[in-house]
Amino acid sequence: MALLFIFLVASSCSLVVTFAEEEKNVLLQVTERGEESFVMFMNKYGKKYGSREEYIHRLGVFLSNMKRAAMNQVLDPFAVHGVTPFSDLSQEEFEAFYTGILPSYSSNSLPTAPQLPVDGLPPDFDWREKGAVTHVKMQGACGACWAFSTTGAMEGAYFISSGKLVNLSEQQLVDCDHMCDVESRTDCDDGCKGGLMTNAFEYVREAGGLEDENSYPYVGTRGECKFEREKAAVGVLNFSKISMDEDQISANLVRNGPIAVGVNAAFLQTYIGGVSCPLICSKRHVNHGVLLVGYGAKGFAPLRLGNRPFWIIKNSWSDRWGEHGYYRLCKGHGMCGIHTMASAVVTTEA
Numbered sequence: 001m002a003l004l005f006i007f008l009v010a011s012s013c014s015l016v017v018t019f020a021e022e023e024k025n026v027l028l029q030v031t032e033r034g035e036e037s038f039v040m041f042m043n044k045y046g047k048k049y050g051s052r053e054e055y056i057h058r059l060g061v062f063l064s065n066m067k068r069a070a071m072n073q074v075l076d077p078f079a080v081h082g083v084t085p086f087s088d089l090s091q092e093e094f095e096a097f098y099t100g101i102l103p104s105y106s107s108n109s110l111p112t113a114p115q116l117p118v119d120g121l122p123p124d125f126d127w128r129e130k131g132a133v134t135h136v137k138m139q140g141a142c143g144a145c146w147a148f149s150t151t152g153a154m155e156g157a158y159f160i161s162s163g164k165l166v167n168l169s170e171q172q173l174v175d176c177d178h179m180c181d182v183e184s185r186t187d188c189d190d191g192c193k194g195g196l197m198t199n200a201f202e203y204v205r206e207a208g209g210l211e212d213e214n215s216y217p218y219v220g221t222r223g224e225c226k227f228e229r230e231k232a233a234v235g236v237l238n239f240s241k242i243s244m245d246e247d248q249i250s251a252n253l254v255r256n257g258p259i260a261v262g263v264n265a266a267f268l269q270t271y272i273g274g275v276s277c278p279l280i281c282s283k284r285h286v287n288h289g290v291l292l293v294g295y296g297a298k299g300f301a302p303l304r305l306g307n308r309p310f311w312i313i314k315n316s317w318s319d320r321w322g323e324h325g326y327y328r329l330c331k332g333h334g335m336c337g338i339h340t341m342a343s344a345v346v347t348t349e350a
């Protein structure tokens with residue numbers, strides 16, 4: 001897919017040069033090649049469109065996403081950008097369906113994690129290798145990323161305290177959790193329309209726990225709350241926000257388990273693999289909730305700078321996106337706001 005995408009870029013460059021001479025031919029060629037790769041995309045991801053109009057519309061969106069992928073590739077040279085399962089969605093559709101974290105976040109009123117020593121942290125660390133991370137889930141066309149980030153952090157914390165790995169219920173959060181932020185009272189958890197992980201931890205603490213995925217399965221639309229207290233599997237003892245220092249985030253990750261974080265998803269729709277380290281990515285436009293599960297010391301090597309560290313991030317867009325559902329992002333620069341919303345949780349038996 002990456003090769004195909006480079007080919008597309010090359011052909012659209014030659015389009016500019018030869019446009020005057022062979023206008024029609026070249027244009028036709030590019031459209032055909034573009035359509036060829038669109039058909040390959042449809043086959044690979046089992047896409048079907050209801051009408052000819054819809055097909056033509058989605059083809060246009062796909063082609064403009066290929067241009068955006070080419071731009072992202074230039075801005076983000078250590079990652080690979082190209083065709084992904086989301087290449088037929090406009091950026092607006094994509095953000096509405098697949099992200100879903102609320103824009104503001106109380107930085108003052110939440111309990112703050114104590115400063116932890118950072119000397120002696122392992123250079124590489126991955127909770128997946130220790131069995132603390134469930135399979136990659138799929139939020140579907142529902143802006144409930146925040147619920148998946150919440151369950152991921154609780155699953156990890158519960159594994160650390162009990163030795164048991166349990167899939168926890170995102171659907172309970174989507175249906176039942178309307179908790180509002182303590183400072184900005186209008187930022188309330190709202191099913192597929194967005195939420196905050198710290199609100200959700202508070203909801204779970206007050207509700208008495210989360211059921212597991214078998215007793216309260218994910219459907220991906222907001223419905224009536226069916227939570228039954230006696231079916232709760234895991235509760236929240238306490239949680240805290242972590243300072244914006246990425247070494248503190250590492251120390252908390254090693255001690256408490258996977259960490260709930262927010263990130264600016266601007267480069268995610270076209271991401272295929274590698275370490276993402278964009279030249280420009282706003283730290284303020286955090287719009288997606290994900291889970292830090294580990295970090296590495298040596299992920300990529302810009303010229304003369306030696307090897308550079310990265311975060312390992314679990315997403316909730318199925319294992320067909322990214323690196324089997326995971327994303328790597330360069331560490332130590334507050335890249336894409338990854339350091340702005342980190343929180344840790346401690347669980348209990350419900």
Ligand SMILES: *[C@@H]1O[C@H](CO)[C@@H](O)[C@H](O)[C@H]1NC(C)=O
Nearest residue numbers: 133134135164165166167213
């Ligand atoms: C979580 O659910 C998935 C999908 O149903 C399943 O394959 C996996 O084994 C479950 N994991 C645990 C730890 O129960």
Ligand SMILES: *[C@@H]1O[C@H](CO)[C@@H](O)[C@H](O)[C@H]1NC(C)=O
Nearest residue numbers: 114238239240256344345346
């Ligand atoms: C939970 O509370 C304990 C005891 O007050 C504290 O030491 C710990 O840092 C807290 N953990 C989190 C993640 O908030």
